[in-house]
Amino acid sequence: MIFLHSRPAKDASTAQIQKEGNMKADLEASLPAGQEDIAIQCRDVCRSYGKLKVLSNLNLTVPQGHIYGLLGPSGCGKTTLLKCIVGTLKISRGHIAVLGKPPAFPGHDVPGKMVGYMPQELALYREFTIGNTLTFFGRIHGLTSKETKTRMDFLIDFLDLPQRDSLVRNLSGGQRRRVSLGAALLQNPQLLILDEPTVGVDPVLRSKIWQHLVQIVKTGKVSVIITTHYIEEARQANVVGLMRNGCLLAEGPPDALMKQHNATTLEHAFLQLCETSDQIVSKRGSSPQGGALENSQSFESGRDESQPILTVGPGAAEEVPKYSADWKVRARHVLPKWRNIAALMIKTMVRMKRMPGSLCFQFLLPVIQVSLICLCIGGDPKGIQVAVVNNDTAPSAYSHLLLSFLDNSSVHQVPLSHTEALDGIYNGEYWGVIGFGKNFTSYLTKRMLQRQVSREVVDGGSVHVWLDLTNCHSVLSSQAFVENKLGSMAYLVALPIKFEEPIYGSQDTDFTTFVTPGAVLSITFYLAVGLTALSFVLERKEGLLDRCWVAGVSSLETMLAHLFSQLFVISVQILLLLLFILLVFKIPNEGSLALVIVLIVLQGITGISFGLVISAAIDDEQNANQAALGIFYPNLILSGIIWPVECIPYPLRYVSLALPQTYASEALRCIMYRGWGLSRMIVWRGFAVTLGWNTFFIILATVILKLRT
């Protein structure tokens, strides 16, 4: 068995070193013969979080077929070390080999089936049952249903878990931790990495867990590294490592450690080690060269000083082995596994099934939004109050006739005197005042029948309108009146401009028709962003991303699984959306329905992939929400959805054209209203830009997730 007593400084007492030398001799007999006997080997491992140096030149060796108890006070870096060992955290310096190769080395099964990892966080899907949880990890590890069932039965019994159909969210804290332990033990891994598996577990079960660990390592094929706050329970480990301030104070069999420090308990031995290291630190602190030594750096700054002692076992000075993998192995390593993608998709579906209310809401939300747009935007005003000042006294006054052309459902006419009407509009009671002069009828007749009339006649034969332009609407259809009175002679008083039947669209095309295609794309895009923007954020926070990664799920697989599952949701959303806009609101579609559907689906995928970028890059729900919401209005306005892009001033227009929805909205309008197909540049450009953004977002999200996992 190895015994390392890390890094006492040069001036540590000779007696101490002598003592350690003797211990070394005692234990040398059990040293592993070569690399193949070592499950985990950490050499000179350093890791910092920003400026905080958490691991500092740390050396640790877990022999094959042993239980290694990693002990140390809270915050000393145990979890950080385990994360570096499983590969979810990158080390800034040093070397780690797990079962013969560095974690995540191409073709290596760590992360993967060979390792069972129980993180400190719960790292369980709360909407899952115990059965779902174990089945999910079974699928990822490639177990058959029968194998999973056998292991599940054993683990439920062994860990004293409730019924397999109990929901994780309904379990007690201790039960959840036992389910988490069960997930780590499920595939009978060669290496178990357990971060405080016995927290919140009653003493009887704690002892049972330790017995099980002792049992499984007996075959010599399974190795365990376990952290615990209950120092004394680690006496059952074959080797313990005592950690403090980011480095290992000692490593060896518990009995040998206690003997070396004349201690009756491990805790006592640990305290003595701490005292010794503190003395070393304070001596170094008082030396002329010494600085303030309050953390691990104080120990680690003297790396060379510790060399004579560290040479026991594979030391820091030993050469780091070179690893290589041929291109085929590398390619296989990068290629996504459908098994993992399927497992993750089933997981998402099960979670959706457990939240039917939320799923229905997701399906109906786009329909509600587009219905609101069609109902509330672009229509005629209803029930607005307009004051009418009618001084026209002719027997069959045209003013009455003209007023009868007003749509009474839109305009509620209130007859008033001139003063009352103006007072009313100033007080905000009326939207406008319609006024007719005393000789309106005779002047208007003259205007319509005579070639040349005076300004006074024109003025007196005009309807005078005062509007509150803060809320303006055109409600008077004078053209209809003229046509009614003059019939075939109406052309005489028509404006010198004539709008022929439109080439595309119709004379009565309204704002709703313009806005709907863009709005459909925008709604699909943003709901997709909303569906995915938080997915990784929450999973990362709960440790699920890391746990799945250690189980062998790559970033690309995670990304693709999310994409495919959300694709199902947006497909239903799009189907309902199209049914409503085409059949209920009768928005015209002159072009290919297939093109319309494909373009909307592609925009949905752009939304999903953009959501995944947010999710991969941002750790916190609030920030992720802000990012998703923050881009909503700028993108909506700049994409030419509400108002044409041609109205946007340069250079903002260039920004607009670069956005994912600008060309796509234009393409959708061209398909739906002009009946154009892919042969038209405007149409294929919309598709090309959407595909380009999709690819960019998916690659970006995968790279960010990979860098951050």
Ligand SMILES: Nc1ncnc2c1ncn2[C@@H]1O[C@H](COP(=O)(O)OP(=O)(O)OP(=O)(O)O)[C@@H](O)[C@H]1O
């Ligand atoms: N993501 C992080 N960002 C910044 N600092 C971190 C992060 N994770 C851990 N730390 C810091 O690193 C140090 C070591 O943390 P770590 O979780 O490894 O300790 P630990 O020994 O496992 O503690 P415990 O026994 O309480 O779980 C602590 O000071 C902690 O605040």
